[in-house]
Amino acid sequence: MTEVTVLDAGSDDIAGKIASGIKEYRGNSGDLLIRSIRSLNDISTLKTDVLVLSEDALISGRKAHIGCTLLLLPGDPAAGGPVPGDTDFFDAKCIVTYGMSPKNTITLSSISEDTCVLALQRELITTRGDVLERQEIKVKGGMRPNSLLAVYGTLLILGHKISDINR
Template structure:
């Protein structure tokens, strides 16, 4: 199994993660692998429908606003994203395509690095939803991309 797995319904989240990792020069070889994904990313649509999920992962990135009917997932830790104030990663504000994402509490990457609570800008791709952007940003953070590099000029959307 690879270092991360995305469960989605043709939302482009996995492709966006891979594209942004490549633009940043990140190699998935830097991330340990096992018989289950180190990081499981679940899109809001997939969470609602519950199909194609693994039973185990080390860390799960889940939509906090969506029900997870019938999910029996075993994860050492979980991080939520969404519009609710209880989610770890939320949308703070929006100006056209520019979003401000808020990390409401510190999180630990799959490599064990601590990312402090903060806000950071994000440019929304044409046609992408803010919820998908939260999933992509959360995955990149958990895969070790620092927040300040997510919006750097060499890391375009």
């Protein structure tokens, strides 16, 4: 069982959109648990496979360590990403950043109202152990850019093929 925890204090329902994306791209969510939390302070301990922080995530003031295999978070503090020191309490084997900067692992190279082009800037290992090479993938739009990156980034990390938006 793969556990995905989404920290989303905003109104974007990222966890719900990840679940919808899995169905849309004909993935199997049978061995997947997706949960959404509003604040890390709402829980006493957490050990999860994938921890997704939205741009609205409330992470300051946390004292206990949070364990995860992979941490997906915004890479730009000006766009909701953590400032240096904010992530010290995460015990992550791998950290993947998303955002509009070319320094992030997952970014957008093109944005329009209906579609966007997601750019994977460097290799990424999925939870299934597959290696995703650098690539650009046309995806559906309709969300704030960082929310779109969090949703599609999670789908990629889980190993879902999202390259055909015309399903």
